[in-house]
Amino acid sequence: MAGSLTLWSLALLQVLVFIAGAPLLTGWIRRVRSALQNRAAPPIWQPYRELAKLFRKNVVLADEASWIFRTTPYVVLAATVSAAAALPAVATHLPTDAIADVIVLVGFLALARFFLALAAMDVGTAFGGMAASREMMVASLAEPAMLIAVFTLSMTAGSTNLSTAVGYILHSGLVLRPAFVFTLVGLLMVAIAETGRLPVDNPATHLELTMIHEGMILEYGGRHLALIEWASEIKLMIYGVLIADLFLPWGIATRLTVPSLLLGSIALVAKLAFWGGLLAMVETHFAKMRLFRVPEFLNIAFLLCLLGLLSHLILEVAL
Amino acid sequence: MNDPMPAESGSGLPLYVQPVPPDSGRPERSSRPLVRQFVVAPENWARLAGDAARASWRWSGIWAEDRSPVLELSLLLERAGQYSWVRTRIPLDALRLPSQTSAYPAADRMERRIHDLFGLVFSDHPDPRRWIRHQGWSGEDFPLRRMYPTAGRPERSTPPDADYPFVLAQGSGVCEIPVGPIHAGIIEPGHFRFQVVGETILRLEERLGYAHKGIEKIAEGRDPQGLVRLAGRVSGDSTVSHAWAACQAMEQAAGLPVPGRAQVLRALFAERERIANHLGDIGAICGDVGFAFGQSQFGRLREVFLRLNDELFGHRLLMDVITPGGVRCDLPADGASRLLEERARLRHELATLRPALADNTSLQDRWCGTGILPGEVARTLGVLGYVARASGVDHDLRRDAPYVPYDLLEIRVPVADAGDVAARVRIRQDEIDISLGLMADLLDILPDGPCQSAWLAPQPGAEGLGFVESWRGELWAYVRFGTDGLIARYHPRDPSVLNWSALEHLITGAIVPDFPVCNKSVNGSYAGHDL
Numbered sequence A: 001m002a003g004s005l006t007l008w009s010l011a012l013l014q015v016l017v018f019i020a021g022a023p024l025l026t027g028w029i030r031r032v033r034s035a036l037q038n039r040a041a042p043p044i045w046q047p048y049r050e051l052a053k054l055f056r057k058n059v060v061l062a063d064e065a066s067w068i069f070r071t072t073p074y075v076v077l078a079a080t081v082s083a084a085a086a087l088p089a090v091a092t093h094l095p096t097d098a099i100a101d102v103i104v105l106v107g108f109l110a111l112a113r114f115f116l117a118l119a120a121m122d123v124g125t126a127f128g129g130m131a132a133s134r135e136m137m138v139a140s141l142a143e144p145a146m147l148i149a150v151f152t153l154s155m156t157a158g159s160t161n162l163s164t165a166v167g168y169i170l171h172s173g174l175v176l177r178p179a180f181v182f183t184l185v186g187l188l189m190v191a192i193a194e195t196g197r198l199p200v201d202n203p204a205t206h207l208e209l210t211m212i213h214e215g216m217i218l219e220y221g222g223r224h225l226a227l228i229e230w231a232s233e234i235k236l237m238i239y240g241v242l243i244a245d246l247f248l249p250w251g252i253a254t255r256l257t258v259p260s261l262l263l264g265s266i267a268l269v270a271k272l273a274f275w276g277g278l279l280a281m282v283e284t285h286f287a288k289m290r291l292f293r294v295p296e297f298l299n300i301a302f303l304l305c306l307l308g309l310l311s312h313l314i315l316e317v318a319l
Numbered sequence B: 001m002n003d004p005m006p007a008e009s010g011s012g013l014p015l016y017v018q019p020v021p022p023d024s025g026r027p028e029r030s031s032r033p034l035v036r037q038f039v040v041a042p043e044n045w046a047r048l049a050g051d052a053a054r055a056s057w058r059w060s061g062i063w064a065e066d067r068s069p070v071l072e073l074s075l076l077l078e079r080a081g082q083y084s085w086v087r088t089r090i091p092l093d094a095l096r097l098p099s100q101t102s103a104y105p106a107a108d109r110m111e112r113r114i115h116d117l118f119g120l121v122f123s124d125h126p127d128p129r130r131w132i133r134h135q136g137w138s139g140e141d142f143p144l145r146r147m148y149p150t151a152g153r154p155e156r157s158t159p160p161d162a163d164y165p166f167v168l169a170q171g172s173g174v175c176e177i178p179v180g181p182i183h184a185g186i187i188e189p190g191h192f193r194f195q196v197v198g199e200t201i202l203r204l205e206e207r208l209g210y211a212h213k214g215i216e217k218i219a220e221g222r223d224p225q226g227l228v229r230l231a232g233r234v235s236g237d238s239t240v241s242h243a244w245a246a247c248q249a250m251e252q253a254a255g256l257p258v259p260g261r262a263q264v265l266r267a268l269f270a271e272r273e274r275i276a277n278h279l280g281d282i283g284a285i286c287g288d289v290g291f292a293f294g295q296s297q298f299g300r301l302r303e304v305f306l307r308l309n310d311e312l313f314g315h316r317l318l319m320d321v322i323t324p325g326g327v328r329c330d331l332p333a334d335g336a337s338r339l340l341e342e343r344a345r346l347r348h349e350l351a352t353l354r355p356a357l358a359d360n361t362s363l364q365d366r367w368c369g370t371g372i373l374p375g376e377v378a379r380t381l382g383v384l385g386y387v388a389r390a391s392g393v394d395h396d397l398r399r400d401a402p403y404v405p406y407d408l409l410e411i412r413v414p415v416a417d418a419g420d421v422a423a424r425v426r427i428r429q430d431e432i433d434i435s436l437g438l439m440a441d442l443l444d445i446l447p448d449g450p451c452q453s454a455w456l457a458p459q460p461g462a463e464g465l466g467f468v469e470s471w472r473g474e475l476w477a478y479v480r481f482g483t484d485g486l487i488a489r490y491h492p493r494d495p496s497v498l499n500w501s502a503l504e505h506l507i508t509g510a511i512v513p514d515f516p517v518c519n520k521s522v523n524g525s526y527a528g529h530d531l
Helices: A004-036 A046-056 A067-085 A095-099 A102-122 A126-157 A162-172 A178-194 A222-247 A258-285 A291-317 B042-054 B107-118 B215-219 B224-231 B236-254 B260-288 B292-313 B335-358 B361-367 B375-381 B385-389 B421-445 B496-506 B512-522 B526-530
Strands: B018-020 B034-039 B058-067 B070-079 B082-091 B174-179 B191-197 B200-207 B463-470 B473-481 B487-493
Touching (some): A004 A046, A004 A067, A004 A095, A004 A258, A067 A102, A067 A222, A126 A291, A178 A258, A178 A291, A222 A258, B042 B058, B042 B082, B058 B107, B070 B473, B107 B496, B224 B236, B224 B487, B236 B260, B236 B473, B236 B526, B260 B292, B260 B335
Antiparallel strands (some): B058 B070, B070 B082, B473 B487
């Protein structure tokens, strides 16, 4: 076993690669989307250029902006990066496993959302308040579904720790669990809603009246906006990695050797490319839902997650 | 007290409206809509509106002109493809007139507009607020009066238009959402004030006028060429229609015959304008519900279509191709074959795209039942074009009051009853189809010959009305020449003037995120309304 310093630096490296690579996933989704829509695609590193542009620009603050508005971008990024750190991406058995808890992860993301909604209402524009109320409506329906999904998993693996769960699933081999199938579909739907993608929210729109996530950050500019955009890109990747970890962990490095880390990285890239392709396909095929269809959509997600839990209890625990 | 229905003259208007004999030089063939002229005493102005409304005349517009010492007010009514042009005169020192708003809701904004620009007070008008003349103007500035300088009276800083008294909804949980006048997309300026409960829209109030450029004022004193250039810029997406209407009006005033080839080419341009705008808008309607595939496909089709305009006629939007007496550019030698080739290709592409939209349930779920404009409301408001046709109003100038060259063609008019966004999209898809057919018909009947006749100086004071069914609907322009052969008065009536109010009605009860797609499905022109 390597020394604790090496382990920590590996964990740190994993987080750094994670947050540095997040814009790449967004760029990849846009490329696939463009290809599916017969459009010329922007280069895959376009999101980096956009972040660089925003970091160079001045921050413009509303007169009424309070400290909440000013600190939110940092809180959001910090919470999202912490959530990313809690996630085993390339390898398990790192020192960060100690906090690799699904409930911690959900908590970090909820913290980021809480501050975003506060900041949206802080400057007192109609669009911000409207978007914050919509975001909260989505969140209040998505989070229970997500928690049920997490419970199914922790009941199967006997722990809410992600690293343990990954280990358990790897150990038990390729078993088709009905509980997991239901939970996977439910969690995919939650992920689409939580990351503000079509058909729940349209990240590419300029129409303020239809916005959810974009509406909350409408008043942000420059460095602040860059931080929030970056955090959204990381969040998108978190969901991709989380779903990969829980349902398709094969390839992840369980031993900290160079070949196995290399394999882990390649597997991660492949899984994320698939995740991005899936999102792009959904976004091409569906129009955005009417706002009041979103609760129906999330209720179905909740029901699927609940079915997952029930089938676990009935089929796996009872036997 | 109920007045008995006054006896009608042969014109279909009550007897107190005096017919004016048409000028002897005016041909009475059906090559343009039939317009009968009348005069009425000012005190009968409102009574006329009530009687005309009961006799189901459609209110098409009013305009005024300062002809010191009187203000001349003209009203255009339409029934079954025939127009009645009723005038009245009010002394400039006693500018009061009863309002027609109670009989015709469509008159509301137009009367406020005339008050703003001329100072004519409509005594019983229900809404005394300013409409086109924002608070930046001082109270006694009436810009379309003769004495008012064209340059205006610019102040050092324009006061903000912040205290416009919007109608407020009362009750617990009612919020107000101000949107615009500057929007996030690349669109024109206009303000929308929503009163909402949660996401439900209780009331929408439009505040337009931000694109007011003084078109009517700067038209005065222009020569015919200059006026057509200006008319082509009233609303960029309707440049052909406005230029054509202005030319028709001037040619009618001058008694100038237009070569047949030029007439057919003008219609060809108008149909191309219709197709291009419908293509772009269907794409945008897809985009407004987050269906990027439709947006990019229809956007591409429009772009390819416009590029052929540029290659064949020298301008993507066909700006300035129409000129008094004819058209500025002829169809190139290979033009007809290229147009037909493009037509076949576009037909083929639309045949694959149309089912892709119709079969996409998530898309149809957003469009069907969204933004319903009942047929009755559409008729009351005098709504025009595809907005009216999607609500069951079967009206198209090209068929009902044909002007050259549509008198030679058979025009099919699509009509739907649902009145929702889906119906408006469907009507526009049908109209693309029909216009593509008309393009071929027009090329078939395209005669040889010159494209332009030399301009003929009009009689002093000669006037004319030009009618065009633009892609947005009935569009007309009034032109009167002065003694010097220059323009004394130009009034273009864009269909948006009547269609904007439809949006306020069809959005009531909808939810806030559905507003953009409803707005786009109506697509009023801000510039065409504000002038």
